[in-house]
Amino acid sequence: MTIEISKKIQGLPESPTLAVTARAKELKAEGADIISFSAGEPDFDTPKEIKRAAIQAIEAGHTKYTPVGGINELKDAIIEKLKIDHNIAYTREEILVSCGGKHSFYNLCQALLNPGDEVIVPSPYWVSYPPMIQLADGEAKILTTTEATGFKVTPKSFKDAIGERTRAIVINSPSNPTGAAYTSSEIAEIAKVAVENEVLIISDEIYENIYYGDDKIVSAASISEEAKAITIVLNGVSKAYSMTGWRIGYAAGPKELISAMTRVQSQSTSNPASVSQWASVEALKGPKDKIDKMTKLFKSRRDLMVSGLNDIEGIKCLVPDGAFYVFADVSELYGKKFEGNTINNSIELSKFLLESAGVAVVPGSAFGDDDHVRLSYACGDDDIKNGINKIKEAVSRLS
Numbered sequence: 207m208t209i210e211i212s213k214k215i216q217g218l219p220e221s222p223t224l225a226v227t228a229r230a231k232e233l234k235a236e237g238a239d240i241i242s243f244s245a246g247e248p249d250f251d252t253p254k255e256i257k258r259a260a261i262q263a264i265e266a267g268h269t270k271y272t273p274v275g276g277i278n279e280l281k282d283a284i285i286e287k288l289k290i291d292h293n294i295a296y297t298r299e300e301i302l303v304s305c306g307g308k309h310s311f312y313n314l315c316q317a318l319l320n321p322g323d324e325v326i327v328p329s330p331y332w333v334s335y336p337p338m339i340q341l342a343d344g345e346a347k348i349l350t351t352t353e354a355t356g357f358k359v360t361p362k363s364f365k366d367a368i369g370e371r372t373r374a375i376v377i378n379s380p381s382n383p384t385g386a387a388y389t390s391s392e393i394a395e396i397a398k399v400a401v402e403n404e405v406l407i408i409s410d411e412i413y414e415n416i417y418y419g420d421d422k423i424v425s426a427a428s429i430s431e432e433a434k435a436i437t438i439v440l441n442g443v444s445k446a447y448s449m450t451g452w453r454i455g456y457a458a459g460p461k462e463l464i465s466a467m468t469r470v471q472s473q474s475t476s477n478p479a480s481v482s483q484w485a486s487v488e489a490l491k492g493p494k495d496k497i498d499k500m501t502k503l504f505k506s507r508r509d510l511m512v513s514g515l516n517d518i519e520g521i522k523c524l525v526p527d528g529a530f531y532v533f534a535d536v537s538e539l540y541g542k543k544f545e546g547n548t549i550n551n552s553i554e555l556s557k558f559l560l561e562s563a564g565v566a567v568v569p570g571s572a573f574g575d576d577d578h579v580r581l582s583y584a585c586g587d588d589d590i591k592n593g594i595n596k597i598k599e600a601v602s603r604l605s
């Protein structure tokens with residue numbers, strides 16, 4: 207018997223960023239010398255105080271089910287964090303802890319969307335937004351942004367994209383894949399349009415700490431009471447504390463919505479891992495010096511990556527404000543040939559770089575932009591220098 211897969215899942219792509227990482231690993235295992243610029247996570251280890259808190263939690267017997275939406279200790283740590291960093295006041299009913307920020311977004315889509323409801327997703331976008339919207343029977347309305355606006359939505363482009371069925375817009379600042387971050391006045395303008403048009407703001411702040419500006423990332427929820435009432439903040443410990451494997455993310459927002467999201471979670475995963483929750487309490491309440499150190503290091507790597515790339519004929523990129531990615535325009539190389547084969551798009555270029563330069567990058571088409579590729583600098587300086595040299599050498603062989 208052939209098992210028929212549901213219509214909904216038949217059309218669901220696998221995460222393309224994870225696919226590139228897998229192919230690079232495969233080549234490495236075969237003995238090839240591969241430099242990977244495809245990582246979607248910091249290359250640092252989880253700080254030892256956080257690991258210790260997890261070990262202590264196991265020894266103290268925190269190994270059973272917890273309340274579905276998270277332990278109060280973690281909710282309180284999140285509330286305190288949001289108060290200190292953004293001066294926003296939340297109560298426990300306005301917080302939901304989930305199995306990663308990705309899961310927070312998933313629960314939100316399930317709780318919010320009816321068939322045909324639209325969510326405005328600015329492109330280039332994080333690969334997972336459109337499929338999760340689609341899994342909730344919603345529609346991702348792609349709002350294209352380019353270098354001309356620093357890969358940011360403007361109040362006008364946002365307003366023009368709003369239709370009858372628009373429920374929300376996703377703002378991911380700093381952004382994966384572009385590294386673009388909104389200034390406080392830009393966020394205020396976006397919030398104004400959202401409030402006036404009764405469109406929710408899904409504010410993905412997972413990279414807020416990895417930001418190279420002098421000021422701080424401003425959350426839409428902190429703009430005004432009206433803005434807070436229409437904003438769902440999504441965040442987590444994955445990126446700031448190098449805790450991608452622990453799977454803890456959270457949402458903060460209006461309590462009716464958080465309550466609905468908690469019901470989705472109660473009927474699917476139940477609570478996120480108890481031990482990871484206790485480790486996250488330590489992450490949020492503990493010292494912040496590691497974050498600052500990591501961000502400083504990322505900043506110098508960014509500069510190395512950006513200057514190296516802009517030095518290569520046919521490649522150009524903006525200087526990202528945050529996160530650990532560079533989104534480079536490689537479209538000038540399209541139409542060039544390698545060993546008789548023409549390179550026409552970001553997938554073919556990425557394949558060329560992997561197979562003939564030994565460098566793994568992620569094709570921009572995965573993020574809704576075929577003129578670019580994403581390069582992650584969550585790797586050592588030597589890898590960055592060597593990788594850039596290899597790309598330069600390979601590109602010079604194109605004709």
Ligand SMILES: *Cc1c(COP(=O)(O)O)cnc(C)c1O
Pocket residue numbers: 246305306307308309332378381382410412441442443444445450453454455
């Ligand atoms: C990594 C990432 C997340 C969250 O990842 P989790 O590990 O699920 O917490 C959310 N949004 C963006 C844009 C990311 O890059």
